[in-house]
Amino acid sequence: MLNKLNHSEVNTRIKIRALHSIEEMGQVRELESKIWGFEDSIPTHQTITAAKNGGLVLGAYFDDKLIGFQYSFPGYDGQNVYLCSHMLGIDQEFRNKGIGKLLKIAQREEALKLSYKLITWTYDPLETANGYLNISKLGGVCSTYIENCYGEMEDLLNSGIPSDRFLVEWYIAKEEKENLRPFELDEAVKNSLIKWEENNDGLPVPIKNDSLDNNDLAFVAVPKDFRTIRETNSKIATQWRMLTRESFKKLFQSGWKVSGFYKNSDSEMPVHFYVLKK
Secondary structure, eight states: OGGGOOHHHHHHTEEEEEOOSHHHHHHHHHHHHHHHOGGGSOOHHHHHHHHTTTOEEEEEEETTEEEEEEEEEEEEOSSOEEEEEEEEEEOGGGTTSSHHHHHHHHHHHHHHHTTOOEEEEEEOTTOHHHHIIIIIITOOEEEEEETTTTOSOOSTTTTTSOOOEEEEEEETTOOSOOOOOOOOHHHHHHHBSEEEEEOTTSOEEEEEOOOOOSOSEEEEEEETTHHHHHHHOHHHHHHHHHHHHHHHHHHHHTTOEEEEEEOOOOTTOOEEEEEEEO
């Protein structure tokens, strides 16, 4: 039944609300355990304490069943207070239906009510569905790359590869997104700091490209389906991790920031592109 529903039909039946009770936090932990495994799930005493002290726990319900959640807590860097967005999870059956964006928009609305101006979070830059949501749809930016952010993770989604992360900054009080000049796919392919070639199994293998043209935009290719690469060929997955790490750190240290994500619709090309500007 669910597979026959399109995004808009699913979204009309999704209800998102802030959660406050210990029973609701128990539902969140149950869903989180289903996604990542119980050992890495957040105890209910932690989520409910955060919700009572400037944090947020949001639940997405489909016909009264919890199918998605978002968990945030207050952050402070010595100068600024912000909302640290730590976890967002969607039941596998409901993924790729726009629910992640609905949760983030609800998070923004609730955070503004609490007088936050900035939301930050980390995500794996090789998980391109997250990149498309965080950078392209929401308008987040990134100029910080964290190597092996969480150490060697053993959960169901992250085991077997260093847990490198982007630190995203989402300035929620701003109405406009970063302005990027128009460009064509050919320009992204030509100027990408990473090239690729497909192996005998059809998997894209990254190739380092040292040249960076004197231009106002920079591009970094990333595989469209990193999860399949990681599950089938750990060597190639590690190559993507290490080469993208090198490229992003080089660019960030030189004053570039990720301001866009180009979702490549060419089915014959197995990569998308991050877009950076000074």
